[in-house]
Amino acid sequence: MTTSDIDESVRAELNQLRQSIDNIDAAVVHMLAERFKCTQQVGHLKAAHHLPPADPDRESRQIARLRQLAESAHLDPAFAEKLLNFIVAEVIRHHERIADESANGTGVAGA
Ligand SMILES: C=C(O[C@@H]1C=C(C(=O)O)C=C[C@H]1O)C(=O)O
Known part of the structure; x- marks a missing residue:
């Protein structure tokens, strides 16, 4: 059986759910793009001040927080942790x- 063989009411419900899924996926992409804009700025700030790229203490706090948020949202905390990682x-x-580009003088300031 393929999706072209299914009953009309089932198809309508499936299409409606898929529209919502597509909207959510679009929101996720936009949110990730905004997140990466912020983290790029953090990367330039760190490079300018010779700070290490990774901050494991900050990551531990984020994981603990995200796991709690996931639990209260009925999302698998292990999945939330894997996604963040x-x-x-x-x-x-x-x-x-x-940092490499900054050290080699090949980076674009602020970009
Ligand atoms: C963005 C940072 O750099 C790294 C990336 C993080 C993130 O994507 O949330 C968190 C900690 C760091 O390992 C930061 O230090 O805040």
Whole structure:
């Protein structure tokens, strides 16, 4: 059975749910883009002041907070932690690159 064989009322409900999913996915992308704009600025600030790209203490506090938020939202806390770790790992890669560019004089100030 494929989605083209299903009953009309089921199809309508599926389409409605998928529209909401698409809106949520769009919101997630926009929120992530805003988050990365902030973390890029943090990366430049750190590079300018010779601070390390990663801050494990800050990450521990974020994980504890996010796990609590996930629990109260009925989201699996382990999933929330994995998602944060995935995002933070990417941020740290950006910060390492910004620090390298800053050290080599190849970075664009403030970019
Ligand atoms: C953004 C920062 O840099 C890194 C990335 C973090 C994040 O994406 O939330 C948190 C801690 C740091 O390891 C920061 O130090 O605040």
